[in-house]
Amino acid sequence: MKAEIISVGTELLLGSTINTDAADVAVLLSEYGIDVYWQTVVGDNPGRLMEAVRRAKGRADLIITTGGLGPTCDDLTKSALAEAFGMKLELNAGEEAWLREIWKKRGNRELTPNNLQQVWLPEGSTALRNDWGTAPGCYFERDGVRVIMLPGPPRELRPLLEYRVRPILAELSNAVIASHNIHFFGIGESEMEYRLRDYMQELNNPTLAPYAKSGECLVRVTAKAATQEEAEEMMAPVIERVKGMFGALVYAVDGLNLAEHTVKLLVEKGVTVAAAESCTGGELEKRITDIPGASAALKGGVVVYTNEAKHLLLGIPMETIDKYGAVSREVAAELAERVRRKLGSDLGVGVTGLAGPDGDGVHEVGTVFISLSDGRRTWVREKHLTSRDRATVRLYACQNAFDMLRRYLAGLPVEQERTDI
Amino acid sequence: MKAEIISVGTELLLGSTINTDAADVAVLLSEYGIDVYWQTVVGDNPGRLMEAVRRAKGRADLIITTGGLGPTCDDLTKSALAEAFGMKLELNAGEEAWLREIWKKRGNRELTPNNLQQVWLPEGSTALRNDWGTAPGCYFERDGVRVIMLPGPPRELRPLLEYRVRPILAELSNAVIASHNIHFFGIGESEMEYRLRDYMQELNNPTLAPYAKSGECLVRVTAKAATQEEAEEMMAPVIERVKGMFGALVYAVDGLNLAEHTVKLLVEKGVTVAAAESCTGGELEKRITDIPGASAALKGGVVVYTNEAKHLLLGIPMETIDKYGAVSREVAAELAERVRRKLGSDLGVGVTGLAGPDGDGVHEVGTVFISLSDGRRTWVREKHLTSRDRATVRLYACQNAFDMLRRYLAGLPVEQERTDI
Numbered sequence: 001m002k003a004e005i006i007s008v009g010t011e012l013l014l015g016s017t018i019n020t021d022a023a024d025v026a027v028l029l030s031e032y033g034i035d036v037y038w039q040t041v042v043g044d045n046p047g048r049l050m051e052a053v054r055r056a057k058g059r060a061d062l063i064i065t066t067g068g069l070g071p072t073c074d075d076l077t078k079s080a081l082a083e084a085f086g087m088k089l090e091l092n093a094g095e096e097a098w099l100r101e102i103w104k105k106r107g108n109r110e111l112t113p114n115n116l117q118q119v120w121l122p123e124g125s126t127a128l129r130n131d132w133g134t135a136p137g138c139y140f141e142r143d144g145v146r147v148i149m150l151p152g153p154p155r156e157l158r159p160l161l162e163y164r165v166r167p168i169l170a171e172l173s174n175a176v177i178a179s180h181n182i183h184f185f186g187i188g189e190s191e192m193e194y195r196l197r198d199y200m201q202e203l204n205n206p207t208l209a210p211y212a213k214s215g216e217c218l219v220r221v222t223a224k225a226a227t228q229e230e231a232e233e234m235m236a237p238v239i240e241r242v243k244g245m246f247g248a249l250v251y252a253v254d255g256l257n258l259a260e261h262t263v264k265l266l267v268e269k270g271v272t273v274a275a276a277e278s279c280t281g282g283e284l285e286k287r288i289t290d291i292p293g294a295s296a297a298l299k300g301g302v303v304v305y306t307n308e309a310k311h312l313l314l315g316i317p318m319e320t321i322d323k324y325g326a327v328s329r330e331v332a333a334e335l336a337e338r339v340r341r342k343l344g345s346d347l348g349v350g351v352t353g354l355a356g357p358d359g360d361g362v363h364e365v366g367t368v369f370i371s372l373s374d375g376r377r378t379w380v381r382e383k384h385l386t387s388r389d390r391a392t393v394r395l396y397a398c399q400n401a402f403d404m405l406r407r408y409l410a411g412l413p414v415e416q417e418r419t420d421i
Numbered sequence: 422m423k424a425e426i427i428s429v430g431t432e433l434l435l436g437s438t439i440n441t442d443a444a445d446v447a448v449l450l451s452e453y454g455i456d457v458y459w460q461t462v463v464g465d466n467p468g469r470l471m472e473a474v475r476r477a478k479g480r481a482d483l484i485i486t487t488g489g490l491g492p493t494c495d496d497l498t499k500s501a502l503a504e505a506f507g508m509k510l511e512l513n514a515g516e517e518a519w520l521r522e523i524w525k526k527r528g529n530r531e532l533t534p535n536n537l538q539q540v541w542l543p544e545g546s547t548a549l550r551n552d553w554g555t556a557p558g559c560y561f562e563r564d565g566v567r568v569i570m571l572p573g574p575p576r577e578l579r580p581l582l583e584y585r586v587r588p589i590l591a592e593l594s595n596a597v598i599a600s601h602n603i604h605f606f607g608i609g610e611s612e613m614e615y616r617l618r619d620y621m622q623e624l625n626n627p628t629l630a631p632y633a634k635s636g637e638c639l640v641r642v643t644a645k646a647a648t649q650e651e652a653e654e655m656m657a658p659v660i661e662r663v664k665g666m667f668g669a670l671v672y673a674v675d676g677l678n679l680a681e682h683t684v685k686l687l688v689e690k691g692v693t694v695a696a697a698e699s700c701t702g703g704e705l706e707k708r709i710t711d712i713p714g715a716s717a718a719l720k721g722g723v724v725v726y727t728n729e730a731k732h733l734l735l736g737i738p739m740e741t742i743d744k745y746g747a748v749s750r751e752v753a754a755e756l757a758e759r760v761r762r763k764l765g766s767d768l769g770v771g772v773t774g775l776a777g778p779d780g781d782g783v784h785e786v787g788t789v790f791i792s793l794s795d796g797r798r799t800w801v802r803e804k805h806l807t808s809r810d811r812a813t814v815r816l817y818a819c820q821n822a823f824d825m826l827r828r829y830l831a832g833l834p835v836e837q838e839r840t841d842i
């Protein structure tokens with residue numbers, strides 16, 4: 001089954017509203033394995049909307065529209081769709097009664113003619129009751145094409161998708177679609193894709209799709225089958241093969257992001273951590289405490305952005321800093337070891353580096369040392385995240401700290417060879 | 422001039438990515454008065470992309486595409502556009518040299534063939550250097566239609582729009598568009614818009630447009646005129662009137678965001694600060710150190726996420742915490758005062774509160790105390806950011822800390838009456 005999404009609204013063409021509706025509709029359709037090849041956005045313009053509908057009618061089995069249903073838009077979408085399919089609009093008695101009831105409940109405002117317009121629907125169509133607004137959606141089939149019209153405001157659209165559209169799609173689709181995400185850290189998207197390319201081309205169902213996001217990568221495995229069990233059986237060997245290809249670079253299947261995964265591991269294992277941050281300046285601790293319940297994992301930490309602070313808060317001797325420099329393997333090790341002792345946590349992590357854009361005359365911008373100490377042993381990763389902007393250097397520094405923690409907790413080698421990720 | 426936006430990416434059709442790119446492009450086009458009647462989204466499919474391009478070619482003067490340029494997508498967009506316009510792809514020597522330089526700087530990884538594909542552009546087109554990624558955009562004119570191709574990742578697209586596309590649009594359009602932003606903190610968008618409504622309706626050119634973003638608001642004043650000078654003359658009285666209407670709620674005109682504005686003030690005045698964060702867990706310091714050069718302003722700080730850490734790192738007596746509770750005016754004051762003394766900074770700021778989603782059985786989620794101390798006096802703001810999620814509570818806590826600092830530095834009253842912002 002092929003679907004097409006048409007979004008109606010001048011505010012979308014002006015960019016003053018971001019088209020989240022199309023994404024919400026698309027996610028639901030893809031869950032049911034319904035292909036979407038086209039999304040079109042038109043303004044509040046009957047001619048262009050009709051043109052879009054006529055084109056969609058010729059190439060799709062299902063058309064979903066969003067927007068243009070409310071009392072302020074003169075019934076634009078319903079009129080255009082009705083005309084494109086050669087239908088009349090008729091007053092839907094059930095929806096009219098419901099709307100009058102709503103109006104009564106809200107006080108004694110008059111039902112204006114444009115408010116009543118909302119319950120005129122293409123003849124014979126099924127109203128999709130809008131309990132989260134006033135403009136009902138509707139659903140009809142004509143000329144072998146199914147049409148679903150939905151209101152534009154996301155707070156109305158989302159529940160309508162869940163409670164009105166989902167049951168329709170469940171009935172229409174015969175296939176089950178299932179997917180799993182394989183999460184990676186320590187490899188770039190292009191290299192991952194390069195190493196997977198042959199295998200990806202060999203596969204047809206399930207399929208593999210690589211994604212990169214916020215300093216980590218994932219590969220989505222998706223299968224289409226008659227039953228959930230069958231889909232799972234098809235995916236299992238593919239997941240194993242990808243895991244085998246990438247080893248410790250895979251940190252989870254269907255996991256959370258790397259930060260959430262690591263914090264969850266810490267909490268599950270009852271391991272506490274403390275952090276000492278120089279160049280990340282609080283970002284690592286911020287990323288830990290973004291996660292509800294992180295107080296069970298993070299005892300606390302320090303932001304030792306200046307050399308003075310390194311000395312005042314952690315007692316790192318000024319001579320150590322003078323001798324090796326603040327951006328050094330030695331100071332990184334001191335950060336992790338001393339913050340661990342200071343806060344009495346199981347583990348300590350430290351970050352020191354040069355996030356840029358200004359250099360220090362000694363190191364290249366992007367040089368970062370990330371450290372982990374458990375009181376017996378201290379590991380330090382040295383990274384050269386050159387040609388990357390400040391925010392990215394800081395993000396990767398945090399991601400490396402999480403990667404060292406999750407490897408430590410999983411009993412994997414904490415070291416990692418690459419210095420550019 | 423009529424423009425059309427074509428977004429390329431299967432992730433958009435699947436709904437896994439929201440199409441913010443189309444909105445960003447549309448906003449820029451509307452600034453230059455360029456009409457957009459159609460936006461189309463297609464997947465990573467050459468045939469359908471070509472179909473969309475051929476249709477756009479017949480009805481638009483300017484086509485802007487986003488996506489499908491990176492090393493993982495086989496040069497989809499450039500190949501399709503070149504074919505649709507009967508052009509060949511050629512290796513752009515300037516971009517190739519630049520890409521090789523980048524690769525050299527990043528270490529000695531091989532330039533894979535799919536990486537090099539990025540710098541093959543339609544013959545005779547102008548490369549739009551991508552200093553924020555590796556896939557250059559490009560611009561050409563053919564058959565009376567102008568085409569601009571841009572990469573999909575928003576962190577690359579946005580600077581390319583600003584620094585590469587804006588100059589092209591400025592040349593294409595004959596009018597000068599100038600605008601100024603008036604920045605607010607301490608008022609909600611809807612209230613701001615309500616208070617401005619009459620004045621907005623009275624104005625035609627310049628226009629006023631309110632925006633809300635990341636816990637602050639701004640009003641954009643935009644004028645269209647023959648020259649920059651004329652536009653400035655038209656805007657000046659409007660800016661003065663808005664500033665007069667909102668007093669100390671306006672923190673800057675054409676400023677940076679509130680964090681950047683505050684850090685700049687600190688650096689300019691040579692005032693140092695130290696921070697002690699409980700519920701914000703490093704976010705305040707992260708937001709300070711996001712800003713290059715922040716080391717001149719932030720001496721350092723502590724993340725005292727647990728009561729133990731408050732005691733161990735700052736020496737706050739456990740009896741104080743037991744008596745008043747960690748979420749209290751008294752503990753907030755201690756945080757600011759003690760971290761200031763500990764690090765020897767001019768000012769200390771503290772944050773303690775309940776970001777949620779779990780409560781502590783005493784306070785409502787969203788209760789936050791933010792403190793500022795200069796060694797002589799300590800101010801504490803009490804906020805009840807109820808019905809807001811964890812991330813928003815933490816954001817507003819940070820914004821209040823910045824607001825207290827900027828008011829202190831500007832000689833304005835540090836207090837603010839509202840407890841819900």
